[in-house]
Amino acid sequence: MTATPESAPASASASAPTVVRTADYHTAGEPFRIVDTLDTFSGGLPPAPGDTVAERCATAIGPGGSGTAPRRGALDDVRRLLVQEPRGHAGMYGGFVVPPDDDGAHFGVLFWHKDGYSTACGHGTMALGAWAVDTGRVPAPADGDVPVRIDVPSGRVGATVHRAGGRTTGVTFRNVPARTSARKVPVATTLGLAEVDIAHAGACYASVAARDLGLEVTRACLPSLARAGVEIRAALATHPGTWHPGGPLLSGVYGVIFYEELPDTPFGPHQRNVTVFADGQIDRSPCGSGTSARLALLAEDGRLGAGDDLLHESVTGTVFTGRVASATPAGLVTEVTGAAYRTGEHTFTVDPYDALGTGFLL
Template identity: 50%
Template structure:
């Protein structure tokens, strides 16, 4: 492996490591596949050079068990600015909302996508689950916020009974670019607080693996997206005052205020409120009538950061009622690195302790 340069961001506390030229880091090895979805399948194959690079950048000592990042790829066609392969410690994901927000900031701040000093710029990105948009807002040359406009999101099942070490729990299953199981943490005596994190992770893993191969976790059109990507454990929180909301609120807005922790992959914890997970929650809340087009989901995380979620429109896909969700937040650059691998290093590609 040649030296690989990265730019690191965090979105609401969740890391996102961007590799703008993964092909160069691999000695010019091209991406295989005509679309981002096809490239993801190739990247996951045994012996993939991209998977080796993922492990080097994600595993210790260069990363950690909760690292997240993405390889920039060509787009599927001229309708998008670029594509991205999202990755974490266990592989390559189909979607990543917090990463999309970070990519919007990166694209504007680096000039990959031209933007006015003051205004809104749409950064269009092809991801394995489809085509998404980061609406990047700038004021006086500085990025101030980003709206992640997701693909159609919908409910797959409600009230699914899952047997766990804490007894039977009821979960809803929704798709927001990836498939999420969702349950109320209070129903099992837990709270979305750092002090409960070990128990939250354990329960999240139990639910994921109990449902991962079940019928409720099958994507209705694309089997490559089937399986439970994460478990969202949520709780109700007091609604903020309008002055404390993540975006200006109109008088008729109804605020739904919740906090969550998303346990994804195999025990990985999202420090942010989870972008695609927020989209899945929007789909669930819209289907049950709790969230309407005039409402805002104030979605908090276990570290106290917040996304604002809303319904842009309603649609129907695969014969299922769906919504087009928008998730608003902000990402900040945390540093730049050039990583190398000493051929004598016996710990290559690295390790994780959980």
């Protein structure tokens, strides 16, 4: 295995605080670890410099301008502490809760994963909506719906938390507008030639029919899907369809979605997918922002009419339901509904004599 800057053990003198508290959720099987930097009880967390969430994200990514910048400051040591072994794992996902851009949102968030930061995260937005209600940050009735407004690096998104009998029964994620930018882009892989569709939905996604590469969306095919995802992401690095008018922060392929068709339901299309992100990591959920990207493509193909739903399955069998809510000049406003569940609370510590420090990745 080729070592990366984060594969080696970190020094015990790293600038991560000695105590970090988290609330952990999963949305359709994909983990989301929440660190509330605004909670004084958390104490000692480094600041996230910037006047807006987008600026804070750009600062966190660092001058390298990509998720692989080797050094990003003190707050990034907290990310590494929580995502790396022995406290995390390569598939861990999470977010730092930060101030919103203005009073129109309840809070902001910086999404992070193994290799750095992302500009959008639908499953994380759903988890944050449930967390905001669970903790009382956003008051909610025993029955009914409550909107939670969240500023993310790609803009302002919403999480409508559905309540019944005093508990959260589901969350609907309303994304920033989604739009297609390129269709049927030929990309050579070691498994053959793929035709790739590109869409932006808070982040840039490349969609590929798994059968084009002789694959299925199954657990058995995950190693091949992950390898092909890394190849396709690299091949599209300079493709103009991956560029976003919002600038470099929103440009470049974040995830590669491999999908397969299933029989339509009475309500609309039915697909199974797996999203490969970062350096070959697998999304356990159907991918919230990726579902928005799929909705934009299906609508353009005429397969998703008014009132239709996309039943979107993950490789683990969990489900999101997606729909187009409205059309704007910037793109389609989409809604994705799923369920998020609390899995625990953690108080992570760093022993000053621990030579592994913030940990390692294999």
